[in-house]
Amino acid sequence: MSTVADLVFAFDAALDRPVPVPEGAPPAIAATIARAAADSLDQAVAEARRAGAAALVLCGRVLDPQRASPAQAADLRRIIDSLAAAGCRTVLVADETPACHEFARMLGEPQGLCFVTPLVPVTLDIRGVAVDIVSAHGDTAASLPAARTGPSPLQRRIVVGWDAGARHAGRWSADAAAADATEPVNSAAQFLGWAGASPTWSLPGTLWIWGSRQPQMLPPGVHHLPALQPRSAHEAAVGACCTLTLLDRHDAATAAPHADWRGSWREVPTQRVGWRTLQVESQAGGDEELATAIWSALEGSSAGQQAALELVRCAVACGTSVARRVRVAEIAAETLSRVRQLYDPATFRAWCSEVVADPGESLAPLGHARSGGRPGTTTSFSSALADIVATLEEAPEPTISADVARQAGWLALELIEST
Secondary structure (H helix, E strand, O other): OOOOOOEEEEEOOOOOOOOOOOOOOOHHHHHHHHOHHHHHHHHHHHHHHHHOOOEEEEEOOOOOOOOOOHHHHHHHHHHHHHHHHOOOEEEEEOOOHHHHHHHHHHHOOOOOEEEEOOOOOEEEEEOOEEEEEEEOOOHHHHHOOOOOOOOOOOEEEEEEEEOOHHHHOOOOOHHHHHHHHHOOOOOHHHHHHHHHHOOOOOOOOEEEEEEOOOOOOOOOOEEEEOEOOOOOOOOOOOOEEEEEOOEEOOOHHHOEEOOOHHHHOEEEEOOOEEEEEEEEEOOOOOHHHHHHHHHHHHHHOOOOOOOOEEEEEEEEEOOOOHHHHHHHHHHHHHHHHHHHHOOOOOOOOEEEEEEEEOOOOOOHHHHHOOOOOOOOOOHHHHHHHHHHHHHHHHOOOOOOOHHHHHHHHHHHHHHHHHO
Protein backbone atom coordinates (compact mmCIF):
# COMPACT_ATOMS: atom_id res chain seq x y z
CA MET A 1 0.00 0.00 0.00
CA SER A 2 1.40 3.39 -1.01
CA THR A 3 1.84 6.09 1.62
CA VAL A 4 1.24 9.80 1.11
CA ALA A 5 4.28 11.73 -0.15
CA ASP A 6 4.84 15.24 -1.44
CA LEU A 7 7.89 14.70 -3.64
CA VAL A 8 9.15 11.72 -5.65
CA PHE A 9 12.78 11.62 -6.83
CA ALA A 10 14.03 9.56 -9.78
CA PHE A 11 17.68 9.23 -10.87
CA ASP A 12 19.18 8.19 -14.22
CA ALA A 13 16.16 6.98 -16.16
CA ALA A 14 18.36 6.85 -19.31
CA LEU A 15 15.42 6.18 -21.60
CA ASP A 16 17.53 6.32 -24.76
CA ARG A 17 20.00 3.72 -23.44
CA PRO A 18 18.13 0.43 -23.02
CA VAL A 19 19.62 -2.35 -20.90
CA PRO A 20 21.71 -4.70 -23.12
CA VAL A 21 19.85 -7.89 -24.07
CA PRO A 22 21.83 -11.14 -23.55
CA GLU A 23 22.62 -13.14 -26.66
CA GLY A 24 20.11 -15.92 -27.26
CA ALA A 25 17.33 -14.40 -25.17
CA PRO A 26 13.84 -15.38 -26.42
CA PRO A 27 11.47 -12.62 -27.58
CA ALA A 28 9.59 -12.39 -24.26
CA ILE A 29 12.84 -11.95 -22.30
CA ALA A 30 14.30 -9.52 -24.85
CA ALA A 31 11.16 -7.39 -24.78
CA THR A 32 11.15 -7.19 -20.97
CA ILE A 33 14.81 -6.15 -20.91
CA ALA A 34 14.44 -3.65 -23.75
CA ARG A 35 11.53 -1.97 -21.94
CA ALA A 36 13.16 -2.04 -18.50
CA ALA A 37 14.37 1.58 -18.51
CA ALA A 38 11.01 2.98 -19.63
CA ASP A 39 9.02 0.66 -17.38
CA SER A 40 11.07 1.64 -14.32
CA LEU A 41 10.24 5.31 -14.96
CA ASP A 42 6.59 4.32 -15.32
CA GLN A 43 6.84 2.74 -11.86
CA ALA A 44 8.11 6.04 -10.42
CA VAL A 45 5.33 7.94 -12.19
CA ALA A 46 2.74 5.52 -10.82
CA GLU A 47 4.16 6.02 -7.32
CA ALA A 48 3.87 9.80 -7.72
CA ARG A 49 0.21 9.39 -8.64
CA ARG A 50 -0.55 6.92 -5.84
CA ALA A 51 1.18 9.09 -3.25
CA GLY A 52 -0.52 12.29 -4.38
CA ALA A 53 2.88 13.94 -4.94
CA ALA A 54 3.11 17.58 -5.94
CA ALA A 55 6.23 17.02 -8.05
CA LEU A 56 8.33 14.31 -9.67
CA VAL A 57 12.00 15.38 -9.58
CA LEU A 58 14.22 13.86 -12.29
CA CYS A 59 18.02 14.03 -12.21
CA GLY A 60 20.88 12.33 -14.03
CA ARG A 61 20.23 11.11 -17.55
CA VAL A 62 16.64 11.21 -18.69
CA LEU A 63 16.45 11.49 -22.48
CA ASP A 64 19.26 12.79 -24.69
CA PRO A 65 17.85 15.01 -27.47
CA GLN A 66 20.72 13.89 -29.73
CA ARG A 67 19.83 10.20 -29.34
CA ALA A 68 16.11 10.14 -28.60
CA SER A 69 13.62 8.69 -31.04
CA PRO A 70 10.33 10.51 -31.74
CA ALA A 71 8.50 7.71 -29.94
CA GLN A 72 10.64 8.12 -26.81
CA ALA A 73 10.08 11.89 -26.81
CA ALA A 74 6.33 11.36 -27.27
CA ASP A 75 6.22 8.87 -24.38
CA LEU A 76 8.01 11.28 -22.04
CA ARG A 77 5.73 14.15 -23.12
CA ARG A 78 2.74 11.91 -22.37
CA ILE A 79 4.10 11.22 -18.87
CA ILE A 80 4.62 14.93 -18.13
CA ASP A 81 1.17 15.85 -19.42
CA SER A 82 -0.55 13.08 -17.46
CA LEU A 83 1.19 14.11 -14.24
CA ALA A 84 0.27 17.74 -14.82
CA ALA A 85 -3.36 16.74 -15.27
CA ALA A 86 -3.15 15.08 -11.84
CA GLY A 87 -1.66 18.22 -10.24
CA CYS A 88 1.93 16.91 -10.21
CA ARG A 89 4.73 18.94 -11.80
CA THR A 90 7.82 17.41 -13.42
CA VAL A 91 11.09 19.03 -12.31
CA LEU A 92 14.25 18.27 -14.30
CA VAL A 93 17.54 18.98 -12.52
CA ALA A 94 20.04 19.73 -15.29
CA ASP A 95 23.66 20.82 -15.79
CA GLU A 96 23.12 24.07 -17.67
CA THR A 97 20.46 26.32 -19.16
CA PRO A 98 21.14 25.54 -22.88
CA ALA A 99 20.51 21.85 -22.18
CA CYS A 100 17.15 22.80 -20.65
CA HIS A 101 16.12 24.73 -23.76
CA GLU A 102 17.08 21.81 -26.02
CA PHE A 103 15.20 19.36 -23.82
CA ALA A 104 12.07 21.53 -23.75
CA ARG A 105 12.09 21.96 -27.54
CA MET A 106 12.41 18.19 -28.01
CA LEU A 107 9.24 17.67 -25.97
CA GLY A 108 7.29 20.58 -27.44
CA GLU A 109 7.62 22.69 -24.26
CA PRO A 110 4.98 21.00 -22.09
CA GLN A 111 3.37 23.21 -19.45
CA GLY A 112 3.97 20.80 -16.58
CA LEU A 113 7.78 20.82 -16.93
CA CYS A 114 10.22 23.11 -15.11
CA PHE A 115 14.00 23.09 -14.79
CA VAL A 116 16.67 23.49 -12.13
CA THR A 117 20.31 24.35 -12.90
CA PRO A 118 23.23 25.24 -10.60
CA LEU A 119 22.66 28.94 -11.37
CA VAL A 120 18.87 28.84 -11.46
CA PRO A 121 17.14 27.02 -8.60
CA VAL A 122 13.38 26.70 -8.49
CA THR A 123 10.92 27.33 -5.67
CA LEU A 124 7.75 25.26 -5.50
CA ASP A 125 4.75 26.05 -3.33
CA ILE A 126 3.72 22.66 -2.01
CA ARG A 127 0.57 22.96 0.07
CA GLY A 128 1.74 26.18 1.71
CA VAL A 129 5.38 25.13 2.16
CA ALA A 130 7.99 26.88 -0.01
CA VAL A 131 10.43 24.27 -1.33
CA ASP A 132 13.70 25.41 -2.93
CA ILE A 133 15.26 22.77 -5.19
CA VAL A 134 18.94 23.48 -5.88
CA SER A 135 21.34 21.69 -8.25
CA ALA A 136 24.86 20.91 -7.07
CA HIS A 137 25.96 19.12 -10.25
CA GLY A 138 28.58 20.22 -12.75
CA ASP A 139 31.48 22.65 -12.64
CA THR A 140 29.26 25.67 -11.95
CA ALA A 141 28.08 24.30 -8.63
CA ALA A 142 31.50 24.68 -7.03
CA SER A 143 31.48 28.46 -7.51
CA LEU A 144 28.00 29.09 -6.13
CA PRO A 145 27.82 31.32 -3.04
CA ALA A 146 26.48 29.40 -0.07
CA ALA A 147 23.23 30.52 1.46
CA ARG A 148 23.83 32.56 4.60
CA THR A 149 20.61 31.75 6.37
CA GLY A 150 18.59 28.65 6.82
CA PRO A 151 15.05 28.12 5.59
CA SER A 152 12.17 29.51 7.61
CA PRO A 153 9.80 27.13 9.45
CA LEU A 154 7.57 27.00 6.36
CA GLN A 155 10.43 26.72 3.89
CA ARG A 156 12.53 23.73 2.80
CA ARG A 157 15.75 23.60 0.80
CA ILE A 158 16.65 20.43 -1.14
CA VAL A 159 20.10 20.20 -2.74
CA VAL A 160 20.55 17.54 -5.44
CA GLY A 161 23.81 16.18 -6.85
CA TRP A 162 24.70 12.99 -8.64
CA ASP A 163 27.56 10.80 -9.73
CA ALA A 164 28.39 10.48 -13.42
CA GLY A 165 31.43 8.32 -12.63
CA ALA A 166 29.60 4.96 -12.62
CA ARG A 167 28.71 5.50 -16.27
CA HIS A 168 32.31 6.31 -17.12
CA ALA A 169 33.41 2.98 -15.59
CA GLY A 170 32.53 1.12 -18.78
CA ARG A 171 28.93 0.16 -18.13
CA TRP A 172 27.64 2.02 -21.19
CA SER A 173 28.07 1.29 -24.88
CA ALA A 174 31.15 2.51 -26.71
CA ASP A 175 29.40 5.40 -28.45
CA ALA A 176 27.90 6.55 -25.15
CA ALA A 177 31.31 6.40 -23.48
CA ALA A 178 32.73 8.64 -26.19
CA ALA A 179 29.90 11.10 -25.74
CA ASP A 180 30.55 11.12 -21.99
CA ALA A 181 34.12 12.34 -22.38
CA THR A 182 33.25 16.02 -21.92
CA GLU A 183 30.67 15.57 -19.15
CA PRO A 184 31.70 16.73 -15.66
CA VAL A 185 32.35 13.81 -13.35
CA ASN A 186 31.29 14.75 -9.86
CA SER A 187 32.21 12.62 -6.89
CA ALA A 188 30.58 12.07 -3.53
CA ALA A 189 33.63 13.72 -1.94
CA GLN A 190 33.07 16.90 -3.99
CA PHE A 191 29.39 16.93 -3.11
CA LEU A 192 30.11 16.45 0.58
CA GLY A 193 32.71 19.22 0.38
CA TRP A 194 30.10 21.64 -0.95
CA ALA A 195 27.63 20.45 1.66
CA GLY A 196 30.09 20.86 4.51
CA ALA A 197 31.01 24.37 3.38
CA SER A 198 27.40 25.50 3.51
CA PRO A 199 26.29 27.30 6.69
CA THR A 200 22.90 25.60 6.26
CA TRP A 201 24.42 22.09 6.25
CA SER A 202 22.97 20.90 9.54
CA LEU A 203 19.88 23.10 9.73
CA PRO A 204 16.60 21.18 9.96
CA GLY A 205 15.15 22.86 6.87
CA THR A 206 17.83 21.57 4.45
CA LEU A 207 18.14 18.14 2.88
CA TRP A 208 20.97 16.86 0.66
CA ILE A 209 20.46 14.14 -1.97
CA TRP A 210 23.22 12.24 -3.78
CA GLY A 211 22.28 10.12 -6.82
CA SER A 212 24.55 7.23 -7.71
CA ARG A 213 24.43 3.81 -9.31
CA GLN A 214 26.55 2.40 -6.48
CA PRO A 215 25.81 2.39 -2.72
CA GLN A 216 27.64 5.23 -1.00
CA MET A 217 29.06 5.79 2.47
CA LEU A 218 27.29 9.05 3.24
CA PRO A 219 27.07 10.96 6.52
CA PRO A 220 23.77 11.54 8.32
CA GLY A 221 21.75 14.18 6.54
CA VAL A 222 22.79 13.08 3.03
CA HIS A 223 20.42 10.62 1.37
CA HIS A 224 21.41 8.16 -1.36
CA LEU A 225 19.19 8.13 -4.45
CA PRO A 226 19.70 4.93 -6.51
CA ALA A 227 19.09 4.66 -10.24
CA LEU A 228 15.62 3.60 -11.32
CA GLN A 229 16.96 0.55 -13.17
CA PRO A 230 20.42 -1.07 -12.82
CA ARG A 231 22.14 -1.79 -16.11
CA SER A 232 24.25 -4.79 -15.13
CA ALA A 233 25.23 -7.14 -12.32
CA HIS A 234 28.06 -4.72 -11.49
CA GLU A 235 25.59 -2.33 -9.86
CA ALA A 236 24.92 -3.36 -6.28
CA ALA A 237 22.15 -0.85 -5.58
CA VAL A 238 18.56 -2.00 -6.12
CA GLY A 239 16.64 0.17 -8.60
CA ALA A 240 14.24 2.51 -6.83
CA CYS A 241 12.69 5.94 -6.71
CA CYS A 242 12.53 7.79 -3.40
CA THR A 243 9.71 9.70 -1.74
CA LEU A 244 9.75 12.59 0.70
CA THR A 245 6.90 13.82 2.92
CA LEU A 246 6.86 17.49 3.89
CA LEU A 247 3.50 17.57 5.65
CA ASP A 248 1.65 15.42 8.13
CA ARG A 249 -1.88 15.23 6.81
CA HIS A 250 -4.84 12.96 7.28
CA ASP A 251 -6.94 15.31 5.17
CA ALA A 252 -6.53 18.72 3.56
CA ALA A 253 -7.85 20.55 6.62
CA THR A 254 -5.32 19.09 9.06
CA ALA A 255 -2.11 19.36 7.01
CA ALA A 256 0.86 20.57 9.08
CA PRO A 257 4.66 20.59 8.61
CA HIS A 258 6.15 17.13 9.14
CA ALA A 259 8.09 17.10 12.43
CA ASP A 260 10.85 14.86 11.00
CA TRP A 261 10.53 15.51 7.29
CA ARG A 262 14.12 14.50 6.52
CA GLY A 263 13.47 11.17 8.20
CA SER A 264 10.52 10.51 5.88
CA TRP A 265 12.88 9.56 3.01
CA ARG A 266 11.73 6.19 1.66
CA GLU A 267 12.83 3.96 -1.22
CA VAL A 268 10.19 2.43 -3.51
CA PRO A 269 11.47 -0.39 -5.79
CA THR A 270 11.14 0.33 -9.51
CA GLN A 271 13.55 -2.00 -11.28
CA ARG A 272 12.14 -4.46 -13.80
CA VAL A 273 15.29 -6.51 -14.43
CA GLY A 274 17.63 -7.78 -11.72
CA TRP A 275 20.79 -9.87 -11.57
CA ARG A 276 21.99 -12.51 -9.17
CA THR A 277 24.60 -15.26 -8.98
CA LEU A 278 23.58 -18.83 -8.18
CA GLN A 279 26.21 -21.16 -6.71
CA VAL A 280 26.09 -24.70 -8.11
CA GLU A 281 28.20 -27.67 -7.04
CA SER A 282 30.28 -29.21 -9.80
CA GLN A 283 28.94 -32.46 -11.24
CA ALA A 284 30.87 -35.36 -12.69
CA GLY A 285 29.99 -35.95 -16.32
CA GLY A 286 29.05 -33.63 -19.14
CA ASP A 287 26.60 -30.93 -20.07
CA GLU A 288 23.48 -33.00 -19.37
CA GLU A 289 24.45 -33.69 -15.75
CA LEU A 290 25.49 -30.09 -15.16
CA ALA A 291 22.29 -28.77 -16.76
CA THR A 292 20.22 -31.00 -14.48
CA ALA A 293 22.07 -29.70 -11.41
CA ILE A 294 21.61 -26.08 -12.51
CA TRP A 295 17.91 -26.51 -13.20
CA SER A 296 17.38 -28.17 -9.82
CA ALA A 297 19.19 -25.26 -8.16
CA LEU A 298 17.07 -22.73 -10.06
CA GLU A 299 13.85 -24.49 -9.06
CA GLY A 300 14.97 -24.77 -5.45
CA SER A 301 16.08 -21.17 -5.05
CA SER A 302 13.65 -18.48 -4.02
CA ALA A 303 13.24 -15.80 -6.66
CA GLY A 304 14.02 -12.26 -5.60
CA GLN A 305 11.14 -9.87 -5.09
CA GLN A 306 12.86 -6.80 -6.51
CA ALA A 307 12.32 -7.36 -10.25
CA ALA A 308 9.89 -8.84 -12.75
CA LEU A 309 12.78 -10.72 -14.40
CA GLU A 310 16.06 -12.01 -12.98
CA LEU A 311 19.12 -12.76 -15.10
CA VAL A 312 20.98 -15.53 -13.30
CA ARG A 313 24.68 -16.22 -13.57
CA CYS A 314 25.40 -19.82 -12.56
CA ALA A 315 28.81 -20.12 -10.90
CA VAL A 316 29.97 -23.75 -10.76
CA ALA A 317 32.10 -24.62 -7.72
CA CYS A 318 35.15 -26.62 -8.81
CA GLY A 319 37.28 -26.59 -5.66
CA THR A 320 40.95 -26.52 -6.64
CA SER A 321 40.49 -28.62 -9.78
CA VAL A 322 41.79 -26.57 -12.68
CA ALA A 323 40.94 -29.42 -15.06
CA ARG A 324 37.31 -29.27 -13.95
CA ARG A 325 37.23 -25.51 -14.48
CA VAL A 326 38.45 -25.99 -18.03
CA ARG A 327 35.84 -28.72 -18.56
CA VAL A 328 33.06 -26.40 -17.34
CA ALA A 329 34.17 -23.78 -19.86
CA GLU A 330 34.11 -26.40 -22.63
CA ILE A 331 30.55 -27.55 -21.92
CA ALA A 332 29.11 -24.18 -20.86
CA ALA A 333 27.39 -23.45 -24.18
CA GLU A 334 25.74 -26.88 -24.40
CA THR A 335 24.75 -26.71 -20.74
CA LEU A 336 23.20 -23.28 -21.17
CA SER A 337 21.23 -24.49 -24.19
CA ARG A 338 19.82 -27.45 -22.23
CA VAL A 339 18.81 -25.25 -19.29
CA ARG A 340 17.09 -22.73 -21.53
CA GLN A 341 15.04 -25.45 -23.22
CA LEU A 342 13.30 -25.98 -19.88
CA TYR A 343 12.44 -22.32 -19.40
CA ASP A 344 8.75 -21.34 -19.39
CA PRO A 345 8.29 -17.53 -19.43
CA ALA A 346 4.70 -17.88 -18.22
CA THR A 347 5.67 -19.48 -14.91
CA PHE A 348 9.36 -18.73 -14.33
CA ARG A 349 10.97 -15.33 -13.72
CA ALA A 350 14.63 -16.41 -13.74
CA TRP A 351 16.58 -16.59 -17.02
CA CYS A 352 19.96 -18.33 -16.95
CA SER A 353 22.26 -15.91 -18.74
CA GLU A 354 25.68 -17.47 -18.13
CA VAL A 355 27.40 -20.62 -16.87
CA VAL A 356 30.97 -20.21 -15.59
CA ALA A 357 33.43 -21.89 -13.27
CA ASP A 358 33.16 -19.87 -10.06
CA PRO A 359 35.67 -17.01 -10.49
CA GLY A 360 35.47 -16.10 -6.82
CA GLU A 361 36.76 -19.39 -5.40
CA SER A 362 39.83 -19.07 -3.22
CA LEU A 363 43.25 -20.12 -4.50
CA ALA A 364 44.56 -20.43 -0.92
CA PRO A 365 44.45 -24.28 -0.81
CA LEU A 366 46.81 -24.39 -3.78
CA GLY A 367 49.28 -22.11 -2.07
CA HIS A 368 49.37 -24.21 1.09
CA ALA A 369 49.89 -27.52 -0.77
CA ARG A 370 53.46 -27.12 -1.95
CA SER A 371 54.22 -30.62 -3.13
CA GLY A 372 56.58 -29.66 -5.91
CA GLY A 373 55.87 -30.22 -9.54
CA ARG A 374 56.07 -33.28 -11.72
CA PRO A 375 57.22 -32.78 -15.29
CA GLY A 376 54.37 -31.56 -17.41
CA THR A 377 52.30 -30.31 -14.45
CA THR A 378 51.61 -26.85 -13.10
CA THR A 379 51.76 -27.63 -9.37
CA SER A 380 54.75 -25.42 -8.55
CA PHE A 381 53.42 -22.58 -10.65
CA SER A 382 49.98 -22.97 -9.09
CA SER A 383 51.42 -22.66 -5.59
CA ALA A 384 53.46 -19.59 -6.47
CA LEU A 385 50.51 -17.95 -8.21
CA ALA A 386 48.21 -18.73 -5.29
CA ASP A 387 50.69 -17.04 -2.94
CA ILE A 388 50.77 -13.95 -5.17
CA VAL A 389 46.97 -13.76 -5.14
CA ALA A 390 46.92 -14.20 -1.36
CA THR A 391 49.43 -11.36 -1.00
CA LEU A 392 47.25 -9.09 -3.13
CA GLU A 393 44.15 -10.03 -1.14
CA GLU A 394 45.83 -9.26 2.18
CA ALA A 395 47.58 -6.05 1.14
CA PRO A 396 46.44 -3.03 3.22
CA GLU A 397 46.30 -0.88 0.08
CA PRO A 398 45.80 -3.35 -2.79
CA THR A 399 46.46 -2.24 -6.35
CA ILE A 400 43.58 -4.43 -7.56
CA SER A 401 40.54 -5.82 -5.77
CA ALA A 402 40.53 -9.32 -4.27
CA ASP A 403 37.86 -10.42 -6.76
CA VAL A 404 39.91 -9.28 -9.74
CA ALA A 405 43.04 -10.95 -8.33
CA ARG A 406 41.25 -14.30 -7.95
CA GLN A 407 39.72 -14.09 -11.42
CA ALA A 408 43.10 -13.32 -12.97
CA GLY A 409 44.74 -16.17 -11.04
CA TRP A 410 42.20 -18.76 -12.17
CA LEU A 411 42.33 -17.50 -15.75
CA ALA A 412 46.11 -17.94 -15.85
CA LEU A 413 45.84 -21.51 -14.51
CA GLU A 414 43.05 -22.38 -16.94
CA LEU A 415 45.04 -21.08 -19.91
CA ILE A 416 48.03 -23.21 -18.94
CA GLU A 417 45.86 -26.27 -18.33
CA SER A 418 44.14 -25.97 -21.70
CA THR A 419 47.36 -25.65 -23.75
